[in-house]
Amino acid sequence: MLELLSDLKKGxxxxxxxxxxxxxxxxxxxxxxxxxxxxxxxxxxIIGITGPAxxxxxxxxxxxxxxxxKLKLKPAVLAIDPTSHVTGGAILGDRxxxxxxxxxxxxxxxxxxxxxxxxxxxxxxxxxxxLEYAGxxxxxxxxxxxxxxxxxxxxxxxxxxxxFNPNTGDSIQTIKAGLTEIGDIYLVNKSDLDGASQLYxxxxxxxxxxxxxxxxxxxxxxxxxxxxxxxxxxKDLMADKKKSKKEHDVAxxxxxxxxxxxxxxxxxxxxxxxxxxxxxxxLKKLQxxxxxxxxxxxxxxxxxxx
Numbered sequence: 001m002l003e004l005l006s007d008l009k010k011g012x013x014x015x016x017x018x019x020x021x022x023x024x025x026x027x028x029x030x031x032x033x034x035x036x037x038x039x040x041x042x043x044x045x046i047i048g049i050t051g052p053a054x055x056x057x058x059x060x061x062x063x064x065x066x067x068x069x070k071l072k073l074k075p076a077v078l079a080i081d082p083t084s085h086v087t088g089g090a091i092l093g094d095r096x097x098x099x100x101x102x103x104x105x106x107x108x109x110x111x112x113x114x115x116x117x118x119x120x121x122x123x124x125x126x127x128x129x130x131l132e133y134a135g136x137x138x139x140x141x142x143x144x145x146x147x148x149x150x151x152x153x154x155x156x157x158x159x160x161x162x163x164f165n166p167n168t169g170d171s172i173q174t175i176k177a178g179l180t181e182i183g184d185i186y187l188v189n190k191s192d193l194d195g196a197s198q199l200y201x202x203x204x205x206x207x208x209x210x211x212x213x214x215x216x217x218x219x220x221x222x223x224x225x226x227x228x229x230x231x232x233x234x235k236d237l238m239a240d241k242k243k244s245k246k247e248h249d250v251a252x253x254x255x256x257x258x259x260x261x262x263x264x265x266x267x268x269x270x271x272x273x274x275x276x277x278x279x280x281x282x283l284k285k286l287q288x289x290x291x292x293x294x295x296x297x298x299x300x301x302x303x304x305x306x
Contacts, residue, residue: 005036011134013107019130020109024123034126041129042249044137045238048157050182055163056189057142059221065106067231068138073238076107076136078127080143080153107136121259124156138238154182155255158241158248159234161185164203166195183207183214184237191218191225269304278303 007015022029049057058079065075111123124141131139143153154160162183186207188200196218204216215233219226241248273279282296291299 001032001036004033005133008037008130008134011136016107016130016134017109020111020127023126023130024111030126034129037129037133041132044128044132044139045159045241045245046128046141046157047138047159047161047234048141048143048153049161049163050143050153051163051165051187051189055165056221057163060163060187060189060219060227061140061142063221063224063227064231064234065140067227068234069106071231071235073138073235074136075138075140076131076134077109077140077142078124078131079108079110080124080141081110081112107131107134121156121256122263125256128156138234155252158245159184159237161187161234163187163189164199165190166193166199185215185217185230185233187226187230188216188218190220190222192220192223272304273300276300276304 004015004019008019019033022033049061051057061077065077068075109127111127128139128141138159141153141157160182162185164187166188186203188196188203190196191200200216200218207214207216215237217226217230217233219230221227279300282291282299285291286293286296
């Protein structure tokens with residue numbers, strides 16, 4: 001562990017990969033690792049980038065990482081793979097599309113979402129801590145905008161970026177309400193395509209004019225358009241968010257603590273139910289349709305909690 005921590009501090013890639021694998025796959029060792037690095041975490045800005053599949057996020061992050069490096073920042077990327085809970089594997093596509101920024105020194109890692117609420121938060125929060133310990137700032141989280149995940153990303157991120165693109169049939173009618181509330185920056189990517197300027201205007205009117213007054217930009221990775229402006233805007237926002245980061249962290253740590261407690265209680269409850277006579281009794285009655293699910297749950301709960 002000491003050697004791993006020493007190599008992590010030096011930002012060695014092998015050590016970072018090993019530490020994140022521990023976080024993902026070995027709960028016991030992960031706890032030991034987090035215990036060692038926790039006090040030195042919490043100083044990096046977390047940028048969450050979300051939006052529908054096919055919005056061009058990977059290519060955008062690739063180019064933006066290079067632009068951020070030119071601005072003397074040291075970005076790292078965690079890409080959430082929503083499919084890998086089936087195979088346990090991680091996205092290859094992201095790595096392929098981001099080779100340019102990897103070559104320039106950006107650290108990129110795919111993380112499995114495990115398909116469970118809260119699991120995203122658990123592995124991401126602690127992977128962020130590993131990257132902070134290794135000296136990266138900002139840390140970019142890429143996720144496919146898929147309901148629960150994007151809400152969790154907004155909880156974890158200091159800056160949330162929502163990416164749209166005219167190709168996916170995005171229009172103001174199809175943009176989900178949740179997405180209109182979480183972004184600090186809205187990007188219309190692939191802005192060289194037909195329909196991009198109409199979508200940009202619509203986003204500007206529908207979201208950009210709200211009280212929150214988020215930034216709305218157009219980008220194109222193929223034409224290299226708007227990337228430098230986006231990177232500068234991120235750097236400005238990082239400086240701006242630094243002022244409120246402390247109170248944001250207070251709220252975030254409370255959410256994390258509750259998540260862990262609920263998880264502990266859930267595990268404990270599972271083992272209690274397995275050996276509880278009342279549980280099997282009322283489960284049987286429910287399966288025979290002698291009582292309804294609510295009544296069964298009430299009976300079991302009151303027998304456990306008495």
